[in-house]
Amino acid sequence: MEIKIIRPRTKGISNAAQTxxxxxxxxxxxxxxxxxxxxxxxxxxxxLTSVKKLVFEILAFVEIQKKRHAEKLVSEPLxxxxxxxxxxxxxxxxxxxxxxSIFKQMNILSKGHLVEIERADLVGEYIGHTAQKTREQxxxxxxxxxxxxxxxxxxxxxxKDFGKEAIxxxxxxxxxxxxxxxxxxxxxxxxxxEFLNTNPGLKSRFPIHIDFPDYNVHELLEIADLILKxxxxxxSESARSALKxxxxxxxxxxxxxSGNARLVRxxxxxxxxxxxxxxxxxxxxxxxxxxxxxxxxxxxxxxQCLTNVKF
Numbered sequence: 001m002e003i004k005i006i007r008p009r010t011k012g013i014s015n016a017a018q019t020x021x022x023x024x025x026x027x028x029x030x031x032x033x034x035x036x037x038x039x040x041x042x043x044x045x046x047x048l049t050s051v052k053k054l055v056f057e058i059l060a061f062v063e064i065q066k067k068r069h070a071e072k073l074v075s076e077p078l079x080x081x082x083x084x085x086x087x088x089x090x091x092x093x094x095x096x097x098x099x100x101s102i103f104k105q106m107n108i109l110s111k112g113h114l115v116e117i118e119r120a121d122l123v124g125e126y127i128g129h130t131a132q133k134t135r136e137q138x139x140x141x142x143x144x145x146x147x148x149x150x151x152x153x154x155x156x157x158x159x160k161d162f163g164k165e166a167i168x169x170x171x172x173x174x175x176x177x178x179x180x181x182x183x184x185x186x187x188x189x190x191x192x193x194e195f196l197n198t199n200p201g202l203k204s205r206f207p208i209h210i211d212f213p214d215y216n217v218h219e220l221l222e223i224a225d226l227i228l229k230x231x232x233x234x235x236s237e238s239a240r241s242a243l244k245x246x247x248x249x250x251x252x253x254x255x256x257x258s259g260n261a262r263l264v265r266x267x268x269x270x271x272x273x274x275x276x277x278x279x280x281x282x283x284x285x286x287x288x289x290x291x292x293x294x295x296x297x298x299x300x301x302x303x304q305c306l307t308n309v310k311f
Contacts, residue, residue: 025121027113027140035105042098046226046261047219048091054210055095062106078108079207081174083196084186086212089260092186093147095210100145103182110180111143119153122166130162134169143180151185152195167202174205220247220264227268228293233275238295243267246302268293270301 043052058080068075080103084092097114104112117137124130137146148154154163174183185192185206196203215223224243228234235243250263274297279285 025118026116035102038098038101038105042095042102045091045094046223047215048095048212051091051095051210051212055099058208059102059106062103062108066106079178079205080108080182081206082182082184082208082210083192083206084184084210084212085189085192086186087188087214087260089262089265090212090214091261092212093149095212096145096147096184096186099182104144109143109145109182113141113144114147115141115144116147116149118149119163119166122148122154122170123162125162130165131169134166135173138170138173138177138181141181142177145182145184147184147186150187150191152187152191155195155198167199171202171205214251215260217244217247217251220251220261223261224264224268227265231272232291233268233272233293234291235293235298236295239271239293239298242295242298246298267298267301271297274300 042055045052061076062078062080065075065078084096086092093114093116100109100112100114102112103109115137121137122130122134124133154167156163170183173181183206187195189211196206221240221244224235246267247264251260271293275293278294278297279289282289
């Protein structure tokens with residue numbers, strides 16, 4: 001089987017802009033697809049150029065090791081457990097979902113599904129409960145990817161916290177099920193670095209580290225356009241200017257947790273609702289009225305979003 005390495009483009013939209021990455025305890029099944037289709041989906045995500053480049057390198061490495069093994073040459077072991085570091089809304093879950101699908105199509109994983117969980121899905125309330133809960137999540141993940149968001153929270157309770165027990169069970173399963181399970185630990189940049197520094201043994205078990213950068217203004221506007229196009233809306237010139245000003249105010253230093261693509265998605269969804277309120281009592285509503293988002297819709301949406309965004 002050949003793998004086609006496609007140069008990264010920026011035409012797609014991250015799932016972080018379509019659905020909440022914070023939907024935990026959720027299993028995303030893999031629909032039957034061709035490898036080329038999934039590669040194209042990954043390739044066409046907005047931005048994430050460095051992420052896509054590294055992913056393509058990993059996939060090329062996997063395929064070449066398979067070919068070396070077939071020719072009875074020395075091949076490197078396929079240890080594909082990963083660390084994803086990045087702020088909210090930067091596409092971590094989307095990339096994990098694509099990887100599950102790709103690895104299934106490359107016969108690395110038997111199912112390729114993605115199980116998304118957090119600390120509460122692993123850590124129990126009494127002795128023995130944590131191991132039971134963790135094994136249940138691992139069982140659900142066999143043949144696919146277990147994606148643990150805010151994974152650093154497992155080590156925050158100290159020596160007597162049950163989070164350490166969850167880590168121990170996970171580490172054992174990584175060895176026992178290394179041919180049919182990929183574990184991805186994800187979270188904020190600084191917190192994940194601190195987490196791994198406090199547990200060197202854990203760090204050595206994850207050979208692949210991927211940093212997910214924040215989106216820039218141009219990329220976030222591109223994501224907004226894709227969301228609007230999909231829903232058959234468009235921005236007036238003044239609305240686009242208003243959206244750009246809001247994005248510029250809420251990215252960069254001091255606003256790392258503002259949501260990235262998720263913030264843009266929330267703004268668009270709320271502006272669509274504000275447009276509906278603005279139009280509902282209008283006597284003659286034209287097709288253009290139904291299509292157009294005005295600057296007042298955007299600014300009112302911002303006021304609502306601010307109450308739900310961490311700064």
